[in-house]
Amino acid sequence: MHDTLSRTAVPETADATGPELLEAGFRLVGAASDVPMLEGRRATVDGQRVAVFRLPAGFAAIDAHCPHRAGPLYDGLVADGCVTCPLHNWRIDLASGRVAGQEQVVGVHEVIERAGQLYVRLGASACDRGGDCDHAGEPAAGAA
Amino acid sequence: MTTSTDILVIGGGIAGQAVCEALRERDPELTVTMVCEEPRLPFDRVSLSHLLVDGKDPEALQLRPETWYADQRVATIVGDPIAELDPDAGTARLASGAEVRFGRAVLCTGSEPLMPPLPGIDLPGVIPFRGPEDCQTIRREAARGTEVAVIGGGLLGLEAAYGVASQGASVTVVHLMDRLMERQLDDPAAELLEPALRELGVTVLLERQTRLILGPDRARGLRFADGEQLACGLVVVAIGIRSRTDLARSAGLACERGIVVDDTMTTSHPRVLAVGECAQHRGMVYGIVAPIHEQAQVAAETLVVLDAAGPDMVVEHGELLRDDGDAATSATAVATAGRTLYEGSILSAKLKVMGVDLVSIGDADTSGAPVTADGGHATSAAVHDRESGIYRKLVVRDGTLVGAILMGDTRGHELLLDGVKNAREVADPLELLAEASQASPADLPDSAQICNCNGVCKGEIVRAIVDNDLGSTQEVVSTTRAGAGCGSCKPTVTELLRVVRGGQVEEATYLCPCRKQTREDLAAVAREQGCESVSELSAACGAGRDCGACKPGLAYLISEVNSNQHREERHARFINDRVHGNIQKDGTFSVVPRMRGGVTTPAELRRIADVAEKFEVPCVKVTGGQRIDLLGIKKEDLPAVWEALDMPSGYAYAKSVRTVKTCVGQEFCRFGLGESMKAGIELEELIEGLYTPHKVKLAVSGCPRNCAESLIKDIGIVAIEGGWECYVGGGGAGTIKKGELLAKVETKDDVLRLAVIFLQYYRENGEYLERTMPFVERVGLETIQAAVLDEESGEPAALLERFRIAKAACDPDPWKERRAPLHPKQFAELDSEAAPIGPPEGGEVEAERAAATATALRHPALAVTHVSGRSAEESPDA
Known part of the structure; x- marks a missing residue:
């Protein structure tokens, strides 16, 4: 249903080793075993905070904070490929970054598990984003 | 790309949706396509103010779920407005360039807000x-x-x-x-x-x-x-609003303030109809919702009649004609087809503002037109009580009811709206006013409209209840749509349900609304299939799979069914219960250590002060429950803060037993009749660590002066001369209510035992997120008394036994996870090293936990052999 798996299997990185992933712009964020099933954890990639989740079908990564009141999305409840922000229950699709019922879109990032380690590469639009951008851009990876 | 459809509905608002629904009620075959300009399916704009007040998710206002459109075979095009409409050719071109060929089109383009041409109107803000x-x-x-x-x-x-x-x-x-x-x-x-x-x-x-x-x-x-x-x-x-007529104008349709339509809702082109705020009928453009539904019904009727009459037929000036202009005995054809014509709507407005009850119906103002004895036929009668803010007025013209204003007391407004619609003859307006204030929904005629948002009459509601054997308001709302709009008629719907079912209303509350599963349904599944975790329950029946919002409720249910011997899954818990602190607006957490009965020591206070300084805690606050709150702690600092505090968790973040507030009582107070501090501390030890359907706040007061506010607690205990009282279901927050006296008993141990038994009864029977106040109201005090006081039935002893089992398995201090985290990075960020607090020393955690629980369970109040013949007798009020 969600393209989490297809996103992790980007052709250029399908067989890449850890060092090759780093070469391709990915960053090592930690051990896959440290993200329990259907939970999220925060990490920092190239100075940007991201939230990494473990879903039944693999891993997903989006911006760490909710576009509403900057709630910590990594602390949200996860179900059906979506995370619900713990502050005011905004619901965000982890594959597309879309906020249910809202115009806003949260940045989506690529995440790959390789040899028990998690690697994250910021989505295209995330890299261009300025500090005070309102995160209204289109979903970065996954949709591309 | 070109697609074809019999009916093209242009506009995805309430009007477009109403037309689709009215069409489908009449004809399952016609192909229908709805084009929505906005990037979303139709939502209930009328309830916008709810969105503002309670911050509801706009999704909650969506009129129908996505599946409805698939089920009803209504094709939808979302976020792609129609750029060009050619009625003669029967084609519409979308902004994206795609083309739709249609048999007939219905314009439901609605309105836009009227923005006055003031200097500065374009400024941000x-x-x-x-x-x-x-x-x-x-x-x-x-x-x-x-x-x-x-x-x-x-x-x-x-x-x-x-x-x-x-x-x-x-x-x-x-x-x-x-x-x-x-x-x-x-x-x-x-x-x-x-x-x-x-x-x-x-x-x-x-x-x-x-x-x-x-x-x-x-x-x-x-x-x-x-x-x-x-x-x-x-x-x-x-x-105000302005009809959106641009598309109609460019298509050559006659437009004035709105798109001009006749009584069949047909525009100046026979192929195109218009409905809603974009339409102008007999000189009127309606800006409220009820007329939209009336117009949609007529428009659907027109479309179906036209379809039945054959592709060549058109309606012109309300007459059915063959397309070549040859008159086809139009009036007869219309009448035979049973078509209803639209003759305008009675305006009625209800102000949806909390605490202000106001309904205005029809032509309600006679003040502008002076009444003369002969020529001006309008008279009015009013009941006016300035002090209590009540004003009820009827306007009668030529002996018939034409309008009403009801303010402060809106009883009978359905009756009066019906009277205005049917031009009810009124001999004595005051008598009718009196009748209206007595009117219950049972007295209303079947034609009386109950839901003005969705245009649902009493007759339809009654039929739906009888035909479908509906038992709850929720079911009636979803079946009839009455009450699905602004919701202000829901109490009337419930009242009707009660009348029809002879008082038998079961209000189903779903624990998992997505799958329509109640707590009882799910508890039965969990028991039958022996589910020991939320995942197993989800796998068994799907609950919690969709939106996931009910997962914390499922987690509680699973823990309760399994007497806390369930398998804990933190993904089903709200973040507060994963890291044992209350999340704050900035994502930090608050830390409230256990301080039983609000009694502390200099050593504890010193440690708290040291922690506050060492961790630069932004705010230290005394809570309403007589404890101390350290606010603004970062998640990663929680384990170290707990270690330095060396006090157990106060569970101030959970739907659980919170704390027992006490006054100083007999030990110090010159009025004290009982040892309230001692009783409060003992009670807290007995029940701490237990999760509950919603938070449970308690208090023990040493005398009826009630300094600990026992009367407005979930469970409140009061020492009186010669005994103790136990109150339940009180509330002192959003709604203030004095608790109900459960019983008077003789000794402190008796009253603690009673409190514990009631708590267990609530734990087993409360709906998730139902505080004890609504719980006691729903279940009824007498039912509760029968369950918790009647020792001969054996039920109190059984509740006590189940309580002991649950208590023995609960976790009195989850802050021990500082040394034994459930996951290595439970508190830390993924890419940082967790600060080590030190290992749990040789099973110390488990041992301590067992010891604490054992102490609590040895309390005399929990003795199963406890003989307390007094409690039942001592509650003569029961």
């Missing part, structure tokens, strides 16, 4: 009150403390202003006229409305003509015609 985005802006600005001005004192303006005030922001309504809602109200009613609004925090400025909006960079205030100024940071314009 000037918005209409129209869509979810506007609600978000208002909420955001209100949260910042921005002063808000609302231009327009009509229905919409007042609802917007109320929404702003409900967010705690200062708001001023600026109105051009000399009274509010001048189209619906007369002077006396408007005069009552103003103070009611003022009480809600809304300032009203009348007779102010706004000349310009002050800038320069963004809206900074208003200047009125008299030179006076009003400073503000956000201007909400709600002065």
